Amino acid sequence: MSESIVAVCPTSEVSENSAKRFEVGAHAFAVYNLGGAYFVTDDECTHGAASLADGVLDGDVIECTMHFGAFDIRTGEVVSPPCSIPLRTYKVIVKDDQVCVDLEKKAGE
């Protein structure tokens, strides 16, 4: 595997239609399981120091519990203010029951 690909968590750690935070080195990721499909973003909200994995996942939208801003987890686009900066997404690769990300690529790349 390319050096930019890191394993984040086992697929079994994130139940369907939920989000969970994982730290790999100094980096905190939020991993989402949408009906068996996995998506990964940075865990920290772009509006402040809040964990998005602690937020409310409604379909493919994660709502931050701090000020109720929201993002599309597939694209990182802002869905609700006060957030204005898009969320970093990562290309996900599921391999050997592990959720892996390519740190150099965004979702859809």
Ligand code: FES
């Ligand atoms: Fe997330 Fe403000 S810190 S909406």
